[in-house]
Amino acid sequence: RKEVEQDPGPFNVPEGATVAFNCTYSNSASQSFFWYRQDCRKEPKLLMSVYSSGNEDGRFTAQLNRASQYISLLIRDSKLSDSATYLCVVNSLSGGGADGLTFGKGTHLIIQP
């Protein structure tokens, strides 16, 4: 059972294009959702939290669909510096325990000049 599932890619996208990733999660009790970015051999860095109403930060838009249990990330006007692995992260706390963050395996994005 894969708790958080992402298409590993790689997605090869020309500079300036729009690209979208989806991520599905299995635990309907999940409470918070995030997108992280991880560059090669570096630590993951928070890109944005994902709110029920959807949220936008510059060229990045994140959306949550609780009914279908997926979250999405849209990148507009992609830059070469957007090349990275994008991690879908879901947080669930079950009674009496701490599941913590569950990370997807990540989607590898390559922006080509």
Place this chain on the structure above:
Amino acid sequence: ETGVTQTPRHLVMGMTNKKSLKCEQHLGHNAMYWYKQSAKKPLELMFVYSLEERVENNSVPSRFSPECPNSSHLFLHLHTLQPEDSALYLCASSQDRLFEQYFGPGTRLTVT
């Protein structure tokens, strides 16, 4: 960014050695975490501490021993490791367990 620091950044150790990894967070957070990331694998949660109490141990072998002396510091004591333990060990902290986590730069461990 110096919110979460880790030392050392690189470590090579033999299977009979004992070493410790150190993590320090300067963000006033209440929860701290250890993760392992092996090559081409997703992050694996190892330990969770909340308010200095260990709340989760994800079936980690006893050769890994965490210590959280206060809310700002977290250690991972290593002894008699195996070559398959070679990986990037990441520390993270968060305000609360449901909140976003901030990661340190990691310690790249090689066991020979």
